[in-house]
Amino acid sequence: MIKRPYLLYLGSGDDPLSVKTAQGIMTWRPDFVVGETTNNGSTITVGAKRMTISEGAKRGAKTLVLGYANGGGVIESSHLEDIVQALELGMDVASGMHHALQDHKQVEQAALRNNRTLHNVRQTDQIFKVGTGEKRSGNRVLAVGTDCSVGKMFTTLAMHKDMVARGVKADFRATGQTGIFIAGTGVPVDAVIADFISGSVEALSPSREDGGWDIIEGQGSLFHPAYAGVSLGLLHGAQPDHLVMCHQPHREHMRNLPGRDVPDIEECMEANLWAAKTVNPNVKLSGIALNTRHMDEDSAKRICMELEEKFDLPCQDPMRHGVERIVDRVLFLKHQSYSVSLADE
Amino acid sequence: MIKRPYLLYLGSGDDPLSVKTAQGIMTWRPDFVVGETTNNGSTITVGAKRMTISEGAKRGAKTLVLGYANGGGVIESSHLEDIVQALELGMDVASGMHHALQDHKQVEQAALRNNRTLHNVRQTDQIFKVGTGEKRSGNRVLAVGTDCSVGKMFTTLAMHKDMVARGVKADFRATGQTGIFIAGTGVPVDAVIADFISGSVEALSPSREDGGWDIIEGQGSLFHPAYAGVSLGLLHGAQPDHLVMCHQPHREHMRNLPGRDVPDIEECMEANLWAAKTVNPNVKLSGIALNTRHMDEDSAKRICMELEEKFDLPCQDPMRHGVERIVDRVLFLKHQSYSVSLADE
Numbered sequence: 001m002i003k004r005p006y007l008l009y010l011g012s013g014d015d016p017l018s019v020k021t022a023q024g025i026m027t028w029r030p031d032f033v034v035g036e037t038t039n040n041g042s043t044i045t046v047g048a049k050r051m052t053i054s055e056g057a058k059r060g061a062k063t064l065v066l067g068y069a070n071g072g073g074v075i076e077s078s079h080l081e082d083i084v085q086a087l088e089l090g091m092d093v094a095s096g097m098h099h100a101l102q103d104h105k106q107v108e109q110a111a112l113r114n115n116r117t118l119h120n121v122r123q124t125d126q127i128f129k130v131g132t133g134e135k136r137s138g139n140r141v142l143a144v145g146t147d148c149s150v151g152k153m154f155t156t157l158a159m160h161k162d163m164v165a166r167g168v169k170a171d172f173r174a175t176g177q178t179g180i181f182i183a184g185t186g187v188p189v190d191a192v193i194a195d196f197i198s199g200s201v202e203a204l205s206p207s208r209e210d211g212g213w214d215i216i217e218g219q220g221s222l223f224h225p226a227y228a229g230v231s232l233g234l235l236h237g238a239q240p241d242h243l244v245m246c247h248q249p250h251r252e253h254m255r256n257l258p259g260r261d262v263p264d265i266e267e268c269m270e271a272n273l274w275a276a277k278t279v280n281p282n283v284k285l286s287g288i289a290l291n292t293r294h295m296d297e298d299s300a301k302r303i304c305m306e307l308e309e310k311f312d313l314p315c316q317d318p319m320r321h322g323v324e325r326i327v328d329r330v331l332f333l334k335h336q337s338y339s340v341s342l343a344d345e
Numbered sequence: 346m347i348k349r350p351y352l353l354y355l356g357s358g359d360d361p362l363s364v365k366t367a368q369g370i371m372t373w374r375p376d377f378v379v380g381e382t383t384n385n386g387s388t389i390t391v392g393a394k395r396m397t398i399s400e401g402a403k404r405g406a407k408t409l410v411l412g413y414a415n416g417g418g419v420i421e422s423s424h425l426e427d428i429v430q431a432l433e434l435g436m437d438v439a440s441g442m443h444h445a446l447q448d449h450k451q452v453e454q455a456a457l458r459n460n461r462t463l464h465n466v467r468q469t470d471q472i473f474k475v476g477t478g479e480k481r482s483g484n485r486v487l488a489v490g491t492d493c494s495v496g497k498m499f500t501t502l503a504m505h506k507d508m509v510a511r512g513v514k515a516d517f518r519a520t521g522q523t524g525i526f527i528a529g530t531g532v533p534v535d536a537v538i539a540d541f542i543s544g545s546v547e548a549l550s551p552s553r554e555d556g557g558w559d560i561i562e563g564q565g566s567l568f569h570p571a572y573a574g575v576s577l578g579l580l581h582g583a584q585p586d587h588l589v590m591c592h593q594p595h596r597e598h599m600r601n602l603p604g605r606d607v608p609d610i611e612e613c614m615e616a617n618l619w620a621a622k623t624v625n626p627n628v629k630l631s632g633i634a635l636n637t638r639h640m641d642e643d644s645a646k647r648i649c650m651e652l653e654e655k656f657d658l659p660c661q662d663p664m665r666h667g668v669e670r671i672v673d674r675v676l677f678l679k680h681q682s683y684s685v686s687l688a689d690e
Contacts, residue, residue, distance in 0.1 A: 133570025190540040225478025233574025
């Protein structure tokens with residue numbers, strides 16, 4: 001568990017994409033954030049209150065979150081000084097970068113000296129068991145996708161928020177770094193040892209008896225030649241009752257793979273349903289979440305309506321239109337199966 | 346690369362299954378083995394020449410291979426003494442166990458003192474890239490299976506041996522611990538970080554221009570809820586031209602999962618072909634390798650003939666009947682596509 005509130009550290013760059021993680025935290029959990037700080041006079045912002053590290057400490061920040069990515073994955077020495085300052089002021093530090101914070105000697109020593117915790121959310125030293133696929137109680141929704149970065153995290157966070165607003169008991173289960181900062185906990189599924197992918201997700205979303213829902217963040221795509229193993233292991237470990245298919249229409253090629261077409265959404269639905277049946281024969285596809293940010297409002301509405309009609313499923317852009325109708329469908333299906341099982345008794 | 350010849354260390358148990366790794370090495374590469382040794386007077390054997398560790402050293406053993414598994418994964422202290430002795434006598438040590446040899450302080454110190462290498466073949470510190478799925482040159486065969494432990498390693502080793510005996514240029518590409526000892530190198534695919542599964546297999550079986558073949562050891566099953574992620578990533582990374590489906594008829598349940606049926610072989614064929622098409626649209630299923638060790642000779646022949654007729658594919662038990670006809674089919678298909686491409690030009 002990463003201690004809150006966070007002070008978001010945005011580094012010294014000027015590319016808004018480089019602070020995606022900080023932006024995600026600010027969008028979804030502004031209540032976790034006491035402020036933001038940059039290095040070397042950078043004016044980059046995610047809209048949090050601007051402050052120095054020592055002001056952050058005075059305002060009660062418990063963790064300095066490195067909410068930026070940098071090309072080489074190597075932390076600049078001026079950033080290391082900032083990190084050490086935060087540790088000296090009593091904060092923990094959390095990083096979403098590939099390299100461990102401990103790999104930097106002065107950071108490791110400052111953490112030891114001040115008895116602070118270093119969180120590397122892209123790494124995990126948790127010991128997992130191999131998956132079993134055994135039926136667990138509880139209700140699970142998993143976002144799957146035609147590709148990486150099509151909106152799976154956004155969709156599950158929006159569904160979680162919508163359910164909680166309705167008074168439905170629900171937890172967001174994070175499987176990636178930004179999601180983990182937002183939830184305060186989770187499993188970086190792409191960073192576990194391959195043998196334990198599904199087992200790690202079984203641990204993330206254990207049996208629950210309270211009638212509540214686990215809304216599980218998906219990763220990658222069964223059709224992405226780099227990450228499909230993660231996607232399939234995650235799908236098996238999640239044991240979903242409901243899938244939501246996430247897709248960005250008109251994407252030119254699969255993420256980072258020029259020349260490779262994004263799979264047909266229908267084939268992708270079938271593949272995910274087929275694979276999920278290994279662990280839950282009753283799995284249902286319950287909605288389509290489109291990422292239409294490159295389309296105008298009319299085209300976005302039109303394509304949602306087209307897919308809705310074609311597949312007889314609610315189809316929405318979570319960012320533009322919310323996820324209410326997808327959540328309706330998920331909850332209704334659940335009620336339906338309740339009444340069926342009652343009638344059977 | 347693990348230095349040869351090996352002295353096989355069989356531990357102190359009496360269960361033949363516990364020395365499966367040593368047995369695999371002895372079956373496939375007796376020429377790599379200078380002898381075997383046990384601890385505490387155990388009489389377990391894999392049929393190699395019996396000797397003490399110091400006799401092994403005198404006969405030129407370069408690596409002590411821990412060729413046994415033990416329940417807890419913890420090495421007994423009397424075994425640690427034997428390991429240290431081997432290091433003092435100038436051998437490297439290689440282990441297929443989950444725990445690193447370095448985790449035992451006296452082993453680590455003995456290795457440093459004698460400037461010896463410790464190989465943990467269930468672990469890898471190799472830095473891999475994420476996979477790309479880009480078309481590579483060369484010819485690739487991958488064994489896939491309905492379950493774990495159905496004969497994928499045996500099948501690929503037999504195919505490799507058969508090809509080499511025919512004068513066909515071929516390499517066995519090991520993906521598991523026993524295979525790595527047999528090949529002297531390889532990638533323990535289930536031990537890499539999940540993000541790099543397919544990338545690690547792309548590295549294991551890179552582009553080759555010499556017209557030769559890579560015969561790639563498979564792992565797990567797309568239908569095994571613990572390991573399917575590994576199997577899919579491996580399949581994508583292998584970019585196979587030919588699949589060989591491995592199956593053990595009449596298995597009561599999936600490995601380690603009582604109550605879970607083994608998938609139908611036909612469904613499993615379709616699933617693997619579907620998944621492999623993501624990286625190679627021309628992939629073909631070219632044979633069925635059955636593990637019939639629980640059947641009598643007549644029943645074994647009958648089921649092979651039945652499946653052969655049903656699927657119009659060569660079907661053999663590699664242990665009983667060899668793999669010649671499967672290799673014939675693989676090579677013939679290759680010739681066929683050669684002539685087609687010549688006719689096109």
